[in-house]
Amino acid sequence: xxxxxxxxRSVPAGPALESYNESTHEFDCGxxxxxxxxxxxxxxxxxxxxxxxxxxxxxxxxxxxxxxLEEGILDGAPYDVxxxxxxxxxxxxxxxKRVVTxxxxxxxxxxxxxxxxxxxxxxxTSVSGLREAGHEVVWDPACMPEYLMYRFVAPPRSMLRxxxxxxxxxxxxxxxxxxxxxxxxxxxxQDGRGVDPKEEITNVLRARIEEWLESFPSTGILLSGGxxxxxxxxxxxxxxxxxxxxxxxxxxxxxDDGEAQYALSMARHLGVAHQxxxxxxxxxxxxxxxxxxxxxxxxxxxxxxxxHILFQDRAAAGHGAILCGDGGDNVFGNASHEFLYRYRSAxxxxxxxxxxxxxxxxxxxxxxxGRWGTLLTRRYDRQLSSVHHFLWLLGRYGxxxxxxxxxxxxxxxxxxxxxxxLEAYCDKPLxxxxxxxxxxxxxxxxxTIWGKLAEASGISLACPYTSPSVLAAGMSIPWDVKLRExxxxxxxALRQLGVPETLIARRKLSFGFSPRFWAPKGALFQxxxxxxxxxxxxxxxxxxxxxxxxxxxxxxxxxxxxLWMQLFEVGRSVEDLSAEILDRRRTAAQSR
Numbered sequence: 137x138x139x140x141x142x143x144x145r146s147v148p149a150g151p152a153l154e155s156y157n158e159s160t161h162e163f164d165c166g167x168x169x170x171x172x173x174x175x176x177x178x179x180x181x182x183x184x185x186x187x188x189x190x191x192x193x194x195x196x197x198x199x200x201x202x203x204x205l206e207e208g209i210l211d212g213a214p215y216d217v218x219x220x221x222x223x224x225x226x227x228x229x230x231x232x233k234r235v236v237t238x239x240x241x242x243x244x245x246x247x248x249x250x251x252x253x254x255x256x257x258x259x260x261t262s263v264s265g266l267r268e269a270g271h272e273v274v275w276d277p278a279c280m281p282e283y284l285m286y287r288f289v290a291p292p293r294s295m296l297r298x299x300x301x302x303x304x305x306x307x308x309x310x311x312x313x314x315x316x317x318x319x320x321x322x323x324x325x326q327d328g329r330g331v332d333p334k335e336e337i338t339n340v341l342r343a344r345i346e347e348w349l350e351s352f353p354s355t356g357i358l359l360s361g362g363x364x365x366x367x368x369x370x371x372x373x374x375x376x377x378x379x380x381x382x383x384x385x386x387x388x389x390x391x392d393d394g395e396a397q398y399a400l401s402m403a404r405h406l407g408v409a410h411q412x413x414x415x416x417x418x419x420x421x422x423x424x425x426x427x428x429x430x431x432x433x434x435x436x437x438x439x440x441x442x443x444h445i446l447f448q449d450r451a452a453a454g455h456g457a458i459l460c461g462d463g464g465d466n467v468f469g470n471a472s473h474e475f476l477y478r479y480r481s482a483x484x485x486x487x488x489x490x491x492x493x494x495x496x497x498x499x500x501x502x503x504x505x506g507r508w509g510t511l512l513t514r515r516y517d518r519q520l521s522s523v524h525h526f527l528w529l530l531g532r533y534g535x536x537x538x539x540x541x542x543x544x545x546x547x548x549x550x551x552x553x554x555x556x557x558l559e560a561y562c563d564k565p566l567x568x569x570x571x572x573x574x575x576x577x578x579x580x581x582x583x584t585i586w587g588k589l590a591e592a593s594g595i596s597l598a599c600p601y602t603s604p605s606v607l608a609a610g611m612s613i614p615w616d617v618k619l620r621e622x623x624x625x626x627x628x629a630l631r632q633l634g635v636p637e638t639l640i641a642r643r644k645l646s647f648g649f650s651p652r653f654w655a656p657k658g659a660l661f662q663x664x665x666x667x668x669x670x671x672x673x674x675x676x677x678x679x680x681x682x683x684x685x686x687x688x689x690x691x692x693x694x695x696x697x698x699l700w701m702q703l704f705e706v707g708r709s710v711e712d713l714s715a716e717i718l719d720r721r722r723t724a725a726q727s728r
Contacts, residue, residue: 138179138192138246139265140227141171142236142312144255163188165231168312172227173268175261178596184209191226192246192261194596195351215239215307215321221344221603227259234312240302242323242575243602245587247433248302249294254315262588263432263704266299273704275697281545282552284693285534287436288581290553295433303557304580304602322560323576325611338629340609342371344600345459349376352457352596356380356450358443359410361398362644363626364464366406368600370633372459373406381410382450382458384442388416389653389660402639413446417660420445421721422714429703429710430592431585434696438649444589451593458590462583463601466574467610468625469618472530476567477619483566487516518562520555523547527569528554531578534693535686542676542690567615575602651688657681661695663720668698 145167163170165188172190174181180197181190184206193201201222208218209228215237219226224244228237238259240248246261251271258269267273276297279289289295291303302308305323310316349355349372357369359381372379383399396412403410415423420441427435427444435441450458476483514526528551539550554577561572583599590597600606610618610625618624622644630640654660657678665677672694680691702708 137173137175137262137265138190138225138227138260139171139173139262139269140190140229140236140257140259141169141269142229142257143169143171144312145169168231168234170229170231171269173265182206186230186232188229188231189227192224193222194224194243194598195222195347216305216604219604221347221605225261235318236310236312237307238302238310239307240304241604242305242580242607243599243604244304244580245583245590245597245599247584247588249296249299250302250308251299252310252315252317257310257312257315263296266296271299272297275701275705278549279552281539281543281549282554283434283697284539284542284690285536285550286531286552286554286577287434287533287689287693288531288577290557290577292556293553304576323572324560325607336609337606337613337625338371338632340606341367341600341629342375344598344603344606345371346375348457348459348598348600349379354455355457355459356382356455357408358446358458358460359383359399359403359408360395360461361400361402362461363623363630363640364461364468364601366402366635366639367464367626367629367633368459368461369402369406369408370630370635373408374633377407379408380455381406381408382413382446383410384413384439384446386438386442386649386653387414388420390650405635405639413442413449415442415445418718418721421660421663421717425699425703425710425714425717427589428696428699431588432704433585433588434693434700435585435589436696437582437585438654438692440585440589443586444592447590447593447595451595455595457596457598459598459600460583460586461601462586462599463575463579464623464626466571466579467601467607468623469615470570470574472570473567473615473619474622476526476570477615483516486512516566520558520562521548521551523551526566527558527573530570530573533685533689535684535690538680538687538690565615568611571611575607650683651685652683655681655683655688655691658724661691662724663717664695664699665691666720667716668695671698671701 161171161173170188172181174190175192178193178196180193182202187209189209205218215226219239219241224241224246225248226239236257238248238250249260249266251258258266258271260266260269263273274297276295279293279295282289283295292300294301303322307321308317309319311318345368357365357372357379359365359369360383369381381403383396385393385395387393387396400410423441423445427441430444514529515522515524516526519525520527536550543549557576558569558573561569564572579602583602587597621627627640665681669677677691677694680687682688702713
């Protein structure tokens with residue numbers, strides 16, 4: 137945890153940095169009192185000239201790293217250069233100029249919360265840090281429509297009332313005279329160079345992977361058997377033949393879950409040891425409570441609970457770091473990119489004729505929600521404030537009509553901060569906007585949750601595809617190169633590494649956890665549904681207990697929120713809450 141506070145003082149305490157209290161980690165700097173608590177997991181704090189610098193790194197900070205950071209800051213290097221591939225979060229306080237700069241890498245798996253009020257600034261990478269700094273930890277009801285639609289809330293809004301959140305790759309400068317944000321910079325990338333650097337992509341990835349393997353000898357790979365994770369495992373295997381791989385599955389509820397075999401087939405070809413982590417229904421339920429407590433946030437993905445259990449198991453086995461393939465889809469091409477590229481002529485026609493802007497409201501009113509009906513009636517122009525824009529279909533899981541009925545909200549509430557998040561990229565082509573939305577919203581929010589889950593078990597999580605050097609290489613390649621075939625560059629790299637075409641070309645499978653195993657009445661989540669009925673209404677939750685995805689995902693979000701509130705607002709312990717869930721499950725089983 138990194139916690140930085142700046143408070144105004146009514147009585148000046150002398151020259152800047154004249155006094156420092158080691159026990160309270162506070163500086164008295166003139167009429168400012170600055171508190172810094174650097175986390176135990178690669179946190180650092182330094183005085184560089186007149187500046188106070190703190191942050192968190194993905195590796196232990198060495199003397200050479202400190203020297204490079206000091207030279208970069210004194211030379212006025214851009215913050216993206218200062219962050220590089222190693223620093224996750226950086227806070228620079230200038231007491232003389234009375235400004236504080238906060239910056240976060242797009243690769244950071246740290247949530248970055250902040251609050252700016254008159255006479256007070258707080259920055260924290262944990263909810264517990266906010267509470268320690270005196271902030272009330274309360275769910276913000278204003279975020280509910282966006283949360284139920286997308287499972288996340290787009291920055292700068294957070295799910296906490298009165299607390300904002302940095303976006304991935306964002307930099308803010310806060311004026312400590314006016315106590316307000318005076319500068320806001322967003323992540324940008326290079327334009328395409330018109331080349332096909334398969335070798336470059338592989339080499340950049342290899343450098344990042346080998347760096348982790350060298351820093352953490354007990355590093356393993358999350359291997360689903362998909363292309364992105366398979367490339368990580370293949371590169372790691374070439375350098376370290378003994379690298380282990382792991383996967384999860386939902387076989388405790390679905391005996392037909394084929395995810396384990398999908399991963400094992402790739403592991404067998406690569407010649408790496410692979411362990412499938414199994415669990416039980418009871419362990420999943422208690423793991424859900426534990427994971428929300430560890431993440432300090434609703435866990436969003438049903439798989440998050442399995443990863444929490446996997447991290448605990450791997451920590452017990454002595455592993456210190458795990459590599460994950462999240463983010464590769466967004467950089468090298470996903471289904472949305474492929475759709476936009478394949479039908480670019482038709483989309484250009486729709487945009488020119490402005491047909492979709494007329495048909496979209498009509499299609500929604502008539503319930504014309506088939507795949508093609510939906511896609512052909514979306515907007516593809518630059519009117520990002522419209523709820524009918526194609527971009528706002530991406531990552532949407534909740535049923536819009538259900539959310540509108542539950543929240544009595546308008547279109548603006550459904551989108552929340554989504555349009556503002558992409559405002560800095562309104563000049564970019566739609567393909568690039570899809571990438572920006574995916575990286576800044578779904579991917580970054582996901583890795584901050586998974587990173588917190590890993591940290592709770594003492595494990596460092598790395599997502600090499602979101603490393604700045606990998607992003608710089610990947611984003612510089614034109615889309616007509618990346619989309620020659622599905623994930624052309626990833627497939628080409630796997631071919632170069634000798635992976636057979638049968639594994640490269642096999643159909644991508646999305647296993648997941650079907651709602652039929654957890655949503656209906658009497659299914660896995662029934663004990664929590666019964667408990668949450670007192671908060672959300674028994675009738676409301678019962679109406680959502682069906683297999684249809686839009687309804688069941690609203691149910692999932694409401695249950696996540698209920699558990700979060702029990703832990704962080706009501707103050708129940710993980711043990712107490714878990715025990716009640718298991719007691720209710722046993723009682724229900726005995727009565728059947």
